Amino acid sequence: MNINKSFFVVFFAFIGNKDNEATYKLLHAKNRDHKSMISVYRQPIFYASHSLAEIKNYGAWLLLVFLLSGCVIEPVKPSSDTMAKIHTILVVPVESPPLEVIPDLIESRFPVYSQYQYQALPHSVFLEKHIYKNSGGVLIAGLLSKDDSVSVVNLHQSPDSTEKTANLKSLVSLSASWMPTFMLAQEAVSQLNGDRVKALLSTYYYRLPMASGDSEVNIGYWRKTIRQWYNQNRSSVDYRQLGLEHVDAVLEVGIETYRIFAVQTSLQVLIKLIDPNTGQVIGKASTKTFSAKDSPQTLLNYDAEKFKQLVTEMGKRLITRGANELGLPLKATDQSITLSPLAIDTVTQ
Numbered sequence: 001m002n003i004n005k006s007f008f009v010v011f012f013a014f015i016g017n018k019d020n021e022a023t024y025k026l027l028h029a030k031n032r033d034h035k036s037m038i039s040v041y042r043q044p045i046f047y048a049s050h051s052l053a054e055i056k057n058y059g060a061w062l063l064l065v066f067l068l069s070g071c072v073i074e075p076v077k078p079s080s081d082t083m084a085k086i087h088t089i090l091v092v093p094v095e096s097p098p099l100e101v102i103p104d105l106i107e108s109r110f111p112v113y114s115q116y117q118y119q120a121l122p123h124s125v126f127l128e129k130h131i132y133k134n135s136g137g138v139l140i141a142g143l144l145s146k147d148d149s150v151s152v153v154n155l156h157q158s159p160d161s162t163e164k165t166a167n168l169k170s171l172v173s174l175s176a177s178w179m180p181t182f183m184l185a186q187e188a189v190s191q192l193n194g195d196r197v198k199a200l201l202s203t204y205y206y207r208l209p210m211a212s213g214d215s216e217v218n219i220g221y222w223r224k225t226i227r228q229w230y231n232q233n234r235s236s237v238d239y240r241q242l243g244l245e246h247v248d249a250v251l252e253v254g255i256e257t258y259r260i261f262a263v264q265t266s267l268q269v270l271i272k273l274i275d276p277n278t279g280q281v282i283g284k285a286s287t288k289t290f291s292a293k294d295s296p297q298t299l300l301n302y303d304a305e306k307f308k309q310l311v312t313e314m315g316k317r318l319i320t321r322g323a324n325e326l327g328l329p330l331k332a333t334d335q336s337i338t339l340s341p342l343a344i345d346t347v348t349q
Helices: 005-015 021-030 032-040 052-068 080-084 111-118 180-192 213-217 219-231 296-300 302-326
Strands: 088-093 099-102 127-133 139-145 168-170 198-201 204-206 249-261 264-274 281-291
Touching: 088 180, 088 204, 099 139, 127 213, 180 198, 180 249, 180 264, 180 302, 213 219, 219 249, 219 264, 249 281, 264 302, 281 302, 296 302
Parallel strands: 088 198, 088 249, 099 249
Antiparallel strands: 127 139, 168 204, 249 264, 264 281
16 A cells, blocks of 8 residues: 655644654654644644544544555455355344544534633543433434433443344344444345345344444444454354354445545445355455535434434445445345344244
8 A cells, every 4th residue: 555655744744743852853853844744733723623542542533544444355255156146135234333423513513612621631631521312313423511301322231131032133222222223134134035035124133243432432443343243254243153044145334434534424334245054254344435414413403314314325236336346146126124033043944
């Protein structure tokens, strides 16, 4: 992957401590031709809009993601012989990460936040980072004030002993939240159901092995966990224990990038095709897109209906592209579907 040297210069200047003059002098000495670029990030007007801690956080993750975006992951495509044996597919949504919004919505929801940078105390004294749910049920990772009106959500509490496996959790537990991968799984069922393939929607979702506490609100940790799931060549769920004798393949549908940055909404869909008898991953594909329609405030107002519609439209196109990369037979349909009564544990009936 060919990355221009200037990107790294800007990267280190962006995440570096504003007060660490030695660091900046070293960068200026070694990169005199990029001096003007570094100086841009040291202007007072830039630091007036965000706290230093946020600059480090946003700069490190956003630019690193940008630099690595040129690394294309080749899809794993099943052989034609394997595809010819697949007639029934169970579609399982993977747990969605919380939405990342930059700049943080605290700036519009809690305007006094902008005054914290002028105070001696760090903003963590006034604000804490949590996963919270907006009025439309969208889960968001962001800053909350101690007297905020939104509801904090704890996603990874102790697993329910009634679940079928440690990795599967009932979709009923998400009835009050909007999980985009559930919408994507529904879309996959709609597109796959046809004369050649029968697709079933699981009533369970794959629960990511996330740690609770501080890690739960760390978007970087979510990405790492989701990437580990995607890179696995064997499923961590033993589908043989669930009575899937009449299911030829399991399609797990997840997302990695799920973000609103200024007016750009980004979505990346990851899909894996699994042999339920062996647990072997026989196909995988990664597709991504973005839209620059509205601000986060516009999209997430009024129960986030505009945001849900936008992500649904983007997700439909990505499911189509991913299925085509795997060679799955698609049937274009506009029909809406409901949750299949064939839950994982009763699919053989």
